[in-house]
Amino acid sequence: MNLTRGAQGLLTDNLSLEDALPTRMPVYVNSVVYLFGVTALSALAALIVTGVVMSLFGPGWYHESRGGHFVNSLHFWSVQVFFGALVLHIATKYMMAAWRDGRWKTWMVGALAFGVAVFTGLTGFLSQTNWDSQWIAVQAKDAMNALGVGALFNTMDTGQVLTLHVVALPLLLVLLVGVHLLFIRREGPVKPLER
């Protein structure tokens, strides 16, 4: 069995170069709602870039340096834009019943990515090492303990929270977003509903 030929066949059947990087689009793709996803993706890119910059200097940097505080501000507002675009993206895709014609996998992976994003956001608030972190840690620990996950995830363990926020969860999120995008490009935009 030739694995390379098999992979070529898989791509030919499912994801051509034109699918991955399209130069043509159905004419019904003509609404601002098609921009919410790419807006969320752009904000995610901004989050990763600003997050990497902050990770170079450590979690205490932004408390002491004006430059660090500005990068933290960029990170903070990127989060707001990210979730704003994401909520609009989910709401409008729901209104379009965008899971039709076999796109249920795209929807479900997207929903999982949203769940991971929310948890990543929580670990971000916990990693701020300021009053918000203190208060959210002692409040959220009750929810985690009640749900039985307190033994695995301790909101007051800054080491665990920080590494989750800067390594494990972003990797998982990027992986899920990557699969989501792969499905989107593989399937193309769903046709409009019958009126």
Next chain:
Amino acid sequence: MSKRTDAYFRNVPMKPYDLLREGLIVLVVVTVVVVVLAAVFSSPDYPTVRGEDVAKRQPLAFLKTSANILAGNSSIQDYGPPYTPDTDNAQSLFGIAPAGWFGVTDRIDPPQDFILKPLARVAVLNGDVAKALHTYETASPSQQQAWLTAYLSALDEATVVSGEVQVPPGDYGPVPTLMNGMLDLGRSGLLEGALENDATLPYTLDFTRSLLFFQDDVYAGVADKLDLLGDEWGISNETGRYPGAWWLWPYTFFYQIPPMSSSDNADLQVGAIITGVFLVLLLVPLIPMVNRLPRWLGVFRLIWRDWYAGSDGSRREAGG
């Protein structure tokens, strides 16, 4: 195009498109928006509440917190797993209490871990505290409680003069010396270090004990002033006039309504509801009615209005 998309878009009119150009334009716009928002509005960074701050600014609150912990009145005293073995206070729903599934994984004895062990460190430097600690530890439990009860009552009458707490005379045994030892520890800025007493010092990254120390009245008092309490939508708020984690509003909403608003099991109840809500979101394509709702709501007619109108004014129909 691939065989799959060739088949799907057969007979669908296409238009020229540039994915990368569109993506780059959106990326630039988002970047500019974020930079402008950051430059104009900055970001919240309310400073931490440290033991030193509480000891210096609110010495009475510090002493009440310490004495209550030593008297066994801390909310962690009988919290249940993962801190204590008793499960009476573990939240349950339909007889199921997930809190106990993993048992006690981070055992905490508040009087010992929060007060007596830190005081043993103070005792190395302060002979009076060493004597008081010995007196306290060799007294009977009933005697200890009698001293503490009297001292806690006296703290209600105490006054603060020039930063010093003045307690009315009474029989408190060694407790005032011990509590003043804790206050000195707090004022010195060494409280947190003394609380995080484990083998990985000085590389401790786990602040469980120092965060739990003040969580009851001190943190709650600060949160109250900042409108961050649970009945004020709690952790979805942000300090100051900044937007917080507003995407958690559906989660915090359920804490505001009965029966969760007054339930001892609210965290578990809300957690179960939100898990259910998330499962519905995840399984939208498969859930009858939920997956038909968009057709009845009709918002799609607005989104695809150009398509339905057609470039030549004729109506078009498509998909499923």
